[in-house]
Structure formats: structure tokens, C-alpha cells
Amino acid sequence: MDxxxxxxxxxxxxxxxxxVLKNEYAGLRTGRASVHLLDGVRVPVYGSDMPLNQxxxxxxxxxxxxxxxxxxINNAGAAEKAIRDSGLGLNxxxxxxxxxxxxxxxxxxxxxxxxKVAGKYAEEAKISMRNIRQDAMGKIKRxxxxxxxxxxxxxxxxxxxxxxxxxxxxEVDALAKQKEADIMSV
Numbered sequence: 001m002d003x004x005x006x007x008x009x010x011x012x013x014x015x016x017x018x019x020v021l022k023n024e025y026a027g028l029r030t031g032r033a034s035v036h037l038l039d040g041v042r043v044p045v046y047g048s049d050m051p052l053n054q055x056x057x058x059x060x061x062x063x064x065x066x067x068x069x070x071x072x073i074n075n076a077g078a079a080e081k082a083i084r085d086s087g088l089g090l091n092x093x094x095x096x097x098x099x100x101x102x103x104x105x106x107x108x109x110x111x112x113x114x115x116k117v118a119g120k121y122a123e124e125a126k127i128s129m130r131n132i133r134q135d136a137m138g139k140i141k142r143x144x145x146x147x148x149x150x151x152x153x154x155x156x157x158x159x160x161x162x163x164x165x166x167x168x169x170x171e172v173d174a175l176a177k178q179k180e181a182d183i184m185s186v
Contacts, residue, residue: 001143013132014168021125025179033060033103043082045075068099114183122176
């Protein structure tokens with residue numbers, strides 16, 4: 001058993017889990033406008049569903065406004081409809097090829113709902129990391145039963161991997177706390 005490749009695989013998978021969490025948080029609306037808010041919006045154009053950022057430029061002229069400049073003006077209606085139907089609670093206004101989105105202020109109730117959603121995303125990331133941990137620890141135990149490594153090595157490897165998982169879990173907690181602070185700030 002090659003422990004270094006196992007550890008590298010674990011670090012890479014946990015890093016991917018963190019990236020997924022960051023992407024989910026980027027699409028979660030706070031009180032401010034963010035270009036990443038529309039990352040999940042797909043527009044039916046040219047015979048397929050395309051991400052909005054592949055048919056338009058998204059910008060934030062100020063904290064409360066998003067502008068979407070559609071490159072092909074014929075796609076502006078489809079982009080506007082996709083934004084309206086996205087479930088983000090936004091009301092787009094189109095003028096030519098430019099769609100303006102004003103961010104309504106979040107109510108206290110909606111802020112609390114969003115913090116619960118953010119917490120759910122963090123818990124899903126932790127569950128994913130626990131599954132990665134369980135798989136890695138299983139590989140180490142199999143190596144012991146197959147007599148590839150000693151029990152002393154098993155303890156050393158498990159302790160080393162546990163440190164990796166503890167650090168990643170702390171990163172998840174820090175991201176969750178930061179996102180909750182962003183959502184609750186008025």
C-alpha cells in the first residue's frame with residue numbers, strides 16, 4: 001500500500017468538497033449583488049440549455065444592482081425568462097440587450113431561512129468528508145489484514161489522516177460562519 005498516494009488522494013477529494021461548498025455559497029443570496037448569484041441560471045438558446053455567463057456578461061455596477069449584457073440581442077428575452085424562472089426571487093427589467101436586476105433587501109425571516117440553507121450545505125460537505133475518511137480508513141485496515149503494513153503504521157497513518165480531516169472540517173466551519181455573518185449583516 002502506498003500511503004503517500006492515499007493521502008494525496010484524500011487531500012484532493014476534500015479540497016474538491018470545499019470547492020463545491022464555496023460554489024454553493026457563491027450562489028446563495030446575501031443582501032449584496034454578486035456576479036456569482038446567476039451562475040446556476042441556464043438559458044435555452046441555440047437548441048440547448050447554456051449557462052447564462054456563456055451568452056452574456058454579468059456585472060455589478062453597485063451593491064444593489066446586477067446588469068446582464070446579452071451578446072446576441074435575440075437571446076435577451078430567453079435570458080430574462082430564465083432569470084425570472086430561476087427561483088432566486090429576482091425581477092429582471094430589459095432595455096435592449098441589457099437586463100437590470102435590482103436586489104431587494106432581505107427580510108429577517110428570509111435571512112434566517114438562508115442561514116439554515118447555508119448550514120445544510122456545510123453539513124453536506126462534512127458528510128462527504130466523513131465518507132472520504134471512512135473509505136481511506138477502510139483501505140488502511142485492509143492493508144493491515146493483507147499484511148502489507150504493520151499495526152504501528154496503521155495507527156500512524158490513521159492519526160496523520162485524521163489531522164487532514166480535522167483541518168478540512170475547521171475550514172468548512174469557518175466558511176459556514178463567514179457565510180452566516182454575510183447573510184445576517186444588513
